[in-house]
Each structure stands twice: as structure tokens, then as C-alpha cells.
Amino acid sequence: MTVTREEAIELLEAMVRIDSVTPWLIPGGAGEGDIARFTRDWLADLGLEATLEEVEPGRPNVMAWLRGSAPGPTICLSAHSDTVGYANWADSALHPVVEGDRMIGLGVADDKGGCAAAMLAVRELVRSGTELAGNVLVALVIDEEGVSIGTEHLVAHHAAEIDLAINLEPDGSHTIYGEHQGFGWIDIVVHGEPAHGSAPDKGVDAIVHMAEVVTRLHRLDETRWKPNPDPKNGRTVFHTGTIRGGTDYATYPNQAVLGIEIGTQPGESLADRVAEIETIFAEVTESEPRFRGEVVVRLDRDPFTGAGNESLLSALGDATEAVNGVRSPVTGLNAWTDAALFQSAGIPTVLFGPEGGNYHAAQEWVSIPDMIATAEILRQTLVTLIGRKDGDS
Numbered sequence: 416m417t418v419t420r421e422e423a424i425e426l427l428e429a430m431v432r433i434d435s436v437t438p439w440l441i442p443g444g445a446g447e448g449d450i451a452r453f454t455r456d457w458l459a460d461l462g463l464e465a466t467l468e469e470v471e472p473g474r475p476n477v478m479a480w481l482r483g484s485a486p487g488p489t490i491c492l493s494a495h496s497d498t499v500g501y502a503n504w505a506d507s508a509l510h511p512v513v514e515g516d517r518m519i520g521l522g523v524a525d526d527k528g529g530c531a532a533a534m535l536a537v538r539e540l541v542r543s544g545t546e547l548a549g550n551v552l553v554a555l556v557i558d559e560e561g562v563s564i565g566t567e568h569l570v571a572h573h574a575a576e577i578d579l580a581i582n583l584e585p586d587g588s589h590t591i592y593g594e595h596q597g598f599g600w601i602d603i604v605v606h607g608e609p610a611h612g613s614a615p616d617k618g619v620d621a622i623v624h625m626a627e628v629v630t631r632l633h634r635l636d637e638t639r640w641k642p643n644p645d646p647k648n649g650r651t652v653f654h655t656g657t658i659r660g661g662t663d664y665a666t667y668p669n670q671a672v673l674g675i676e677i678g679t680q681p682g683e684s685l686a687d688r689v690a691e692i693e694t695i696f697a698e699v700t701e702s703e704p705r706f707r708g709e710v711v712v713r714l715d716r717d718p719f720t721g722a723g724n725e726s727l728l729s730a731l732g733d734a735t736e737a738v739n740g741v742r743s744p745v746t747g748l749n750a751w752t753d754a755a756l757f758q759s760a761g762i763p764t765v766l767f768g769p770e771g772g773n774y775h776a777a778q779e780w781v782s783i784p785d786m787i788a789t790a791e792i793l794r795q796t797l798v799t800l801i802g803r804k805d806g807d808s
């Protein structure tokens with residue numbers, strides 16, 4: 416028994432047609448209200464106890480419970496219902512098209528393919544009549560493309576009810592992820608001394624001083640982070656994102672602000688990266704005594720280091736082998752996902768998802784057969800973990 420291609424296409428197309436651009440990223444974005452009502456109704460029709468939990472006005476998580484006939488652990492299948500914006504799409508972002516084995520459209524992979532895989536897995540579980548000793552929670556959360564307030568809300572209110580979690584995000588390589596990098600968004604603020612252009616003795620050029628910082632940051636990346644990748648999570652993320660500063664052509668710039676994204680590996684924290692930046696400040700001060708800089712942390716996300724997830728890894732690995740004929744390897748990732756928030760809340764978690772590509776870009780695609788395979792892998796994993804066996808009471 417498995418999901419048909421027509422069923423998978425029908426569900427995913429319906430979800431892609433519903434605009435759910437995250438308003439945190441794109442002011443005025445449609446938000447997750449419409450997609451949440453659609454998915455809640457779809458899951459409620461299966462007989463799940465499906466509710467909306469408003470995280471921000473008009474922006475609800477969907478929480479849908481399939482309760483077993485006997486007690487046992489609760490497994491959460493989690494995916495995010497929001498998408499990035501679609502300014503870089505010609506016109507077809509919300510009008511998905513099927514080309515061969517691929518569906519193309521905004522969010523087909525990231526992460527509506529994950530949402531659909533979880534929903535279809537549960538539908539097959541219900542249809543099969545499998546008795547469960549335990550529960551399944553399908554959680555479709557908001558704002559992952561923003562600052563993850565959906566998953567923060569979920570774990571703040573429900574962590575104690577969840578025993579294991581599978582966080583679904585698209586992936587091109589049939590891999591199960593048991594860890595990944597953390598990251599920070601940091602502003603580096605360099606202060607100058609505004610002065611008339613004809614008063615070099617008084618002026619301190621914040622932009623020239625910032626250039627010294629940027630050069631040293633780049634050197635640190637080249638000499639430390641780039642040559643020493645984590646064996647599982649790859650090269651530590653570092654890149655500049657934004658820069659602004661100065662007031663006008665005629666005045667020494669009083670301030671320059673650099674926005675960077677910077678990664679942390681398991682065992683590290685953002686404080687380690689901040690200390691490295693402060694060492695750079697000290698170096699610049701040696702040659703530029705009037706240098707003044709400060710670090711402002713805008714967002715700090717811990718790395719994901721899976722723990723206690725052995726039963727999940729085993730069941731999921733077995734299911735990939737049964738469905739795909741090849742056992743998916745377990746490794747780490749050089750990106751960040753909501754899996755870190757689940758694990759930090761004490762819920763053993765793994766990260767997995769259907770094959771796709773061009774995430775956050777035009778012509779985003781998902782493999783329809785792999786989305787169906789993912790649904791079947793999830794169903795088998797649930798049966799292994801909480802399928803009722805003789806002797807369960």
C-alpha cells in the first residue's frame with residue numbers, strides 16, 4: 416500500500432497554490448493562516464485531533480494528533496508551512512507545474528514537500544488500520560524562514576508531550592542528519608569621529624577602520640575555518656551580509672555597520688566567535704589607536720547535536736533501506752534547521768526529507784517519486800517505533 420502519484424501531486428499542488436510567504440522576511444507577506452486552515456482541515460478529515468495554535472495574530476501552527484489505542488511514545492513529524500518570497504520568479508511561483516518526475520513551484524521542496532510527506536504518511540497509516548501503542552503528532556509550524564517562532568512556540572508548550580521528533584526539510588542526497596552547525600547573525604559596529612573633510616586631525620574614518628576588520632575576518636576564514644572543516648558538518652559558515660555607514664561625501668563617517676552570518680560547530684557557541692572578533696578589534700587598535708568597535712548579536716542559534724535518537728536513527732535507516740534499496744547514511748550539515756530547537760528542548764531528533772533543489776530560488780523543484788518514498792519511509796518508521804505488537808497492553 417502506498418501513496419499514488421496522483422494523490423501526491425493533488426495534495427502538493429493545492430498547498431503550493433496557497434500563498435504562505437513568511438511576513439518576517441517579506442513585510443506584507445501572506446503568512447501561514449490560509450495554509451494552516453487547509454492542512455488542519457485535511458488532517459481533521461482523516462480523523463486526527465487537529466487544531467490551530469496561534470503564535471502571532473493570523474499565524475498559527477497546525478497541531479494534529481493521531482492517538483494510539485495503547486499507551487506509548489509520541490513521535491512528532493514536523494515541517495514548516497511558510498516559504499520565502501517569490502520576487503525572483505517570472506510568474507509561476509504559485510502555479511506549480513509538473514515536468515516528468517519533478518514538480519516546480521515556490522516551496523514545493525522547502526518545505527511543502529516535507530509537510531505533504533508527513534501528511535501522506537499519516538494518511539497511509541490511518542488507511543492501513545495499523546494499531547498504535549503511542550501517538551503521532553503532525554506539527555506544521557510557521558516562520559522557519561524567519562526566526563522560527565513557530566517551533567519555539569511548539570517546544571515551549573509541548574516539549575513534555577513529545578518523545579522523539581523527525582524534522583522534515585528537503586535534501587538532495589538521501590541523507591539522514593544527526594547534527595548540524597549553529598549560527599549567529601552579528602552586527603559589527605565601528606565608531607568614528609565625524610568631522611569636516613578639511614579636518615583630518617579631528618575626524619576618525621569609521622569606514623577605513625571597518626575595512627581593517629573585514630580584511631582580518633576574511634583572513635581568519637581563509638586560515639582557520641576554511642582549512643579545518645568539521646568532519647560531518649563541513650566548513651564553518653562565514654560570510655558578510657550587509658554593510659552601511661557614513662552620512663555624506665563631505666564628512667568623515669561617524670559609523671560603519673557590517674552584518675555577518677557566522678557558524679558554530681558542535682561544542683562551540685557564538686561566544687567563541689565573538690571572542691575571535693574581539694581579538695581582531697585588539698589587533699586593529701594596535702595600529703589604529705582611535706579604533707572603537709563593538710559586537711551586537713542579533714540572533715544566536717545553537718548547533719544541533721542529536722542525542723538519545725538511536726531508536727529513530729535505526730528505524731529510519733531500516734525504512735530507507737526497505738524503500739530505496741539503499742540505506743541512507745547518517746551525517747551532519749553545514750546549515751541550520753529547527754531540529755536544533757527540538758533537540759535543545761530535550762527531544763531526541765533527526766533531520767530528513769525528500770529530494771529537491773533550487774531552494775530559495777526560481778524553479779525550485781521536488782522529486783515526486785522521492786516525496787512519495789519519503790512518506791512511505793516515515794510510515795514504516797512510525798510502524799517500527801509505535802506499531803502495536805502482540806503483548807502491548
Ligand SMILES: [Zn+2]
Pocket residue numbers: 495525526559584585
Ligand atoms: Zn526549510
